[in-house]
Amino acid sequence: MTTPMFEQYARLKAKLKDEILFFRMGDFYEMFYEDAQIASKVLGIALTTRSNGKTPVPMAGVPHHSVHAYLKKFIQAGYKVAICEQVEDPKQAKGVVKREIVRILTPGTLLEEELLEEKSSNFLLAIFLHKNTAGLSWLDISTGDFFATDLSASQLFDEVDKIAPKECILPTSFRKEEHRSLRQSLEQILDKNALTYLEDWHFDPTSSKRRLRELLGVKSLKGYGIQGKEVFLSCCGALIEYIESTQPQAKAHIKSIQKLQPSHYMQLDIATQRTLELVRTMRGNSKKFTLLHTIDRTQTPMGNRLLQHWLLHPLVDLSQIQRRQDAVCELFQNGHLCDQLQASLKSVYDVERLCSKISTQNATPRDLVSLRLSLEQLPQIHGILAQTKSCLLRSLYQDFDLLEDVHGLLEKAIHPRPPLHLQDGGVIQAGYHPPLDRLRQLAQQGQQWLQEYQRKEAARTNIPSLKVGFNNVFGYYIEITHAHAHKVPEDYVRKQTLKNAERYITPELKEFETQVLTAREKAIELEVQLFQQIRSEVAQQLRRLQKTAVILATLDCLQSLAKVAQEHRYHPPTLVSEPVLDIQEGRHPVLEQVVEEPFVPNDLKLHPRRRLLILTGPNMAGKSTFIRQVALICILAQMGSFVPAKSARIGVVDKLFTRLGSNDELYRGLSTFMVEMLETAQILNHATSQSLVLLDEVGRGTSTYDGISLAWAISEYVHNQLGCRCLFATHYHELTQLERQLPYAFNNQVAIQEWKDRILFLHKIQDGYANKSYGIHVAKLAGIPPKILHRAKQILKALEDHARLLSPQLSLFEGLFAEDSSSDAGGVEGGAKEPGASLSPLSSVQHQILEELQQLQPDHITPLEALQRIQKWHSALAQRENCPG
Ligand SMILES: Nc1ncnc2c1ncn2[C@@H]1O[C@H](COP(=O)(O)OP(=O)(O)OP(=O)(O)O)[C@@H](O)[C@H]1O
Ligand SMILES: [Mg+2]
Numbered sequence: 001m002t003t004p005m006f007e008q009y010a011r012l013k014a015k016l017k018d019e020i021l022f023f024r025m026g027d028f029y030e031m032f033y034e035d036a037q038i039a040s041k042v043l044g045i046a047l048t049t050r051s052n053g054k055t056p057v058p059m060a061g062v063p064h065h066s067v068h069a070y071l072k073k074f075i076q077a078g079y080k081v082a083i084c085e086q087v088e089d090p091k092q093a094k095g096v097v098k099r100e101i102v103r104i105l106t107p108g109t110l111l112e113e114e115l116l117e118e119k120s121s122n123f124l125l126a127i128f129l130h131k132n133t134a135g136l137s138w139l140d141i142s143t144g145d146f147f148a149t150d151l152s153a154s155q156l157f158d159e160v161d162k163i164a165p166k167e168c169i170l171p172t173s174f175r176k177e178e179h180r181s182l183r184q185s186l187e188q189i190l191d192k193n194a195l196t197y198l199e200d201w202h203f204d205p206t207s208s209k210r211r212l213r214e215l216l217g218v219k220s221l222k223g224y225g226i227q228g229k230e231v232f233l234s235c236c237g238a239l240i241e242y243i244e245s246t247q248p249q250a251k252a253h254i255k256s257i258q259k260l261q262p263s264h265y266m267q268l269d270i271a272t273q274r275t276l277e278l279v280r281t282m283r284g285n286s287k288k289f290t291l292l293h294t295i296d297r298t299q300t301p302m303g304n305r306l307l308q309h310w311l312l313h314p315l316v317d318l319s320q321i322q323r324r325q326d327a328v329c330e331l332f333q334n335g336h337l338c339d340q341l342q343a344s345l346k347s348v349y350d351v352e353r354l355c356s357k358i359s360t361q362n363a364t365p366r367d368l369v370s371l372r373l374s375l376e377q378l379p380q381i382h383g384i385l386a387q388t389k390s391c392l393l394r395s396l397y398q399d400f401d402l403l404e405d406v407h408g409l410l411e412k413a414i415h416p417r418p419p420l421h422l423q424d425g426g427v428i429q430a431g432y433h434p435p436l437d438r439l440r441q442l443a444q445q446g447q448q449w450l451q452e453y454q455r456k457e458a459a460r461t462n463i464p465s466l467k468v469g470f471n472n473v474f475g476y477y478i479e480i481t482h483a484h485a486h487k488v489p490e491d492y493v494r495k496q497t498l499k500n501a502e503r504y505i506t507p508e509l510k511e512f513e514t515q516v517l518t519a520r521e522k523a524i525e526l527e528v529q530l531f532q533q534i535r536s537e538v539a540q541q542l543r544r545l546q547k548t549a550v551i552l553a554t555l556d557c558l559q560s561l562a563k564v565a566q567e568h569r570y571h572p573p574t575l576v577s578e579p580v581l582d583i584q585e586g587r588h589p590v591l592e593q594v595v596e597e598p599f600v601p602n603d604l605k606l607h608p609r610r611r612l613l614i615l616t617g618p619n620m621a622g623k624s625t626f627i628r629q630v631a632l633i634c635i636l637a638q639m640g641s642f643v644p645a646k647s648a649r650i651g652v653v654d655k656l657f658t659r660l661g662s663n664d665e666l667y668r669g670l671s672t673f674m675v676e677m678l679e680t681a682q683i684l685n686h687a688t689s690q691s692l693v694l695l696d697e698v699g700r701g702t703s704t705y706d707g708i709s710l711a712w713a714i715s716e717y718v719h720n721q722l723g724c725r726c727l728f729a730t731h732y733h734e735l736t737q738l739e740r741q742l743p744y745a746f747n748n749q750v751a752i753q754e755w756k757d758r759i760l761f762l763h764k765i766q767d768g769y770a771n772k773s774y775g776i777h778v779a780k781l782a783g784i785p786p787k788i789l790h791r792a793k794q795i796l797k798a799l800e801d802h803a804r805l806l807s808p809q810l811s812l813f814e815g816l817f818a819e820d821s822s823s824d825a826g827g828v829e830g831g832a833k834e835p836g837a838s839l840s841p842l843s844s845v846q847h848q849i850l851e852e853l854q855q856l857q858p859d860h861i862t863p864l865e866a867l868q869r870i871q872k873w874h875s876a877l878a879q880r881e882n883c884p885g
Contacts, residue, residue, distance in 0.1 A: 078193030108167025125165035126235035135231025208237020253359035303556025314638035324640025331562035365418035446516035570642035588629035617750030618774035673701035736769035
């Protein structure tokens with residue numbers, strides 16, 4: 001026989017898919033059956049049983065007041081949790097208390113600050129594919145940020161990595177075999193548990209449009225620039241549906257939807273975002289030692305989140321970049337104003353997340369106080385903005401809403417130090433609502449009456465230690481120690497015996513109790529009502545609050561950029577449209593804060609006639625550092641920031657590509673070299689003449705000749721075909737000959753000083769090229785045993801001697817490239833400086849002869865035939881000698 005409670009449990013559980021059901025029973029959330037077993041493992045709590053009729057059922061429970069800690073553990077372990085509450089007063093329940101599922105917690109639909117990371121967005125992303133287009137829409141319900149975009153399917157993973165969603169919704173058809181590689185790639189970028197599949201019909205564009213219109217409260221989507229974009233409209237619909245299904249009681253709260261146009265931002269592919277360590281480090285995935293961490297002086301969590309967005313979306317429109325830079329410049333120059341702004345922002349809370357909590361009716365009394373304290377800063381900030389001149393700051397000033405009405409309401413209505421829970425009373429300010437004051441007075445007068453009663457009874461009984469107290473079981477009582485037991489009057493009724501005392505009640509005390517307790521209860525009831533009213537009233541002003549939150553976040557980012565520019569001596573870059581890069585005394589923003597010795601600044605000058613830099617230098621010299629710092633400087637410049645350089649003139653970069661270092665992805669079934677080539681292919685297929693390409697030791701992952709050949713051919717292609725700016729750091733000293741081959745290529749090297757058997761790293765970039773790697777020196781520094789070093793030196797010498805002997809052949813080998821480059825040179829402007837001959841090359845004629853020779857079968861030809869062939873080759877070679885190229 002199943003008990004009615006377990007019947008109710010089974011009914012609710014049947015509505016769920018694979019969520020753990022938290023079943024509220026009094027002060028506990030209980031889990032049963034398999035859920036209880038999982039809970040006992042995941043949460044480390046005791047497994048008990050509860051009987052269902054005659055059958056014992058596994059049970060585990062957590063107290064409601066500390067539920068968040070347990071929820072967090074479940075979510076982190078990849079589970080989803082359904083919360084079931086009692087939705088009627090147990091005292092009034094006939095039979096089993098009514099219960100309902102009020103919320104389903106999933107990683108992408110969290111609202112509770114206890115479960116959220118303060119400084120990260122908590123995006124839920126939906127993806128839909130149609131032919132070669134990917135639709136994406138993503139929403140953070142804790143802030144209301146809502147974005148959508150459509151892009152070519154090949155850019156999908158770059159964008160997903162940037163968004164870094166906590167949960168991702170896909171149509172179930174993605175489970176099919178044909179989508180396996182897409183699914184696997186997503187599982188690598190995200191957590192496997194982060195993928196949630198919804199039936200394909202959730203992505204129906206027609207119903208999606210309707211849902212979106214309803215959510216935005218508009219009749220038409222015209223004004224949003226998203227009409228006709230079915231791929232991401234489909235995603236929006238699925239997203240909204242999912243959110244509503246996880247919080248049936250509250251409507252998703254969103255700011256207006258923003259369409260992100262990939263062409264409005266510098267394109268950063270996934271490898272670039274990761275290897276440049278913009279927001280996370282490669283090792284350890286930490287935030288420390290990232291560019292974001294270095295430039296972050298924001299004072300509010302919403303400012304921090306926006307700064308991250310700016311960093312991952314550098315602008316490409318010159319006027320927009322200038323607008324931001326002008327604002328930063330003004331705050332930089334007017335340090336006093338910037339300090340004031342920073343001080344005010346310090347007292348501002350996470351208004352974005354507060355808005356979400358208010359609109360979903362999750363805001364507590366203390367949340368409203370946080371909102372009031374934040375709004376209190378507005379007049380001061382408004383006053384600061386009034387003194388500014390730059391275009392962006394002026395426009396923020398003009399759009400500024402002081403929200404005096406909301407502030408006034410909160411100040412008048414909510415107590416400045418309310419208790420944690422509404423039920424404790426004391427949330428509403430005295431004077432706000434006279435009937436509440438009267439009830440409170442009644443309860444208050446009760447206190448005086450009690451004191452008076454205690455005094456009177458002590459006198460009547462002649463027991464000075466007589467005390468009136470209160471507990472939840474007996475209500476008010478009189479307590480008398482055993483020593484005075486003989487003096488207790490007859491009208492006292494004994495209720496409880498303690499070790500040292502007895503407790504009594506009297507009719508008079510009971511009557512008082514009824515009066516006071518009802519007054520108190522009524523007061524609390526009234527407070528709850530009033531609080532909900534106030535919260536809804538504030539929620540009515542949501543759009544205005546959100547707008548203010550965005551202004552505050554923007555100001556926070558701008559002041560952060562100004563502050564960091566002051567602290568680290570950054571300078572404003574000049575941005576232009578021509579593809580140039582002229583950096584004087586540039587530094588690596590992150591490394592300069594970390595290295596112990598002074599950081600050595602370096603220059604770079606690139607322009608259309610000097611655009612492929614081949615950078616050589618010993619190990620540890622600073623090649624990788626230099627090319628990374630150039631990338632970071634460009635990103636900073638295009639996000640509107642100052643840059644770590646004495647001066648910089650930067651031609652806007654449309655796409656930044658890097659192929660830096662080797663990151664093994666063995667788990668993806670890809671070898672080091674395969675990853676290297678995949679990333680390089682990505683660059684070669686997508687870069688434009690306005691792009692910046694950074695290559696670090698490309699080709700290193702294979703045999704030397706293969707590596708050099710690839711590196712050489714890639715450089716030629718970048719130079720001739722793409723015609724973009726490119727920095728190539730390499731240990732292949734052969735590549736330094738490209739300077740002679742390609743008109744717009746040039747060499748730089750990183751200087752070192754040799755001293756006795758040692759080398760001194762100067763980290764200074766100079767003209768010229770290096771022809772030694774000093775790898776063995778670096779190995780020595782790293783502590784490789786002397787025996788090995790000695791042996792390595794011997795081998796090196798032998799190899800070098802051998803190479804000298806072979807040098808004629810080597811130069812023949814080099815010639816191969818010259819021939820190819822001249823034949824390829826037609827693509828973009830440029831080509832070989834000294835066509836063909838410059839590299840004593842193996843010409844196509846020579847090549848052909850070698851091939852013929854190889855294919856020849858001496859046993860099958862006559863001596864005459866052999867002689868004829870030799871003559872033919874000889875004359876072909878002679879001809880080439882007379883007419884090079
Ligand atoms: N400009 C600089 N000023 C001060 N220290 C620097 C500078 N550049 C590099 N360094 C220091 O030298 C170290 C090595 O630099 P980096 O990794 O760039 O060398 P590399 O030339 O790429 O070496 P490898 O050929 O082994 O890859 C850095 O970690 C840093 O500590
Ligand atoms: Mg390096």
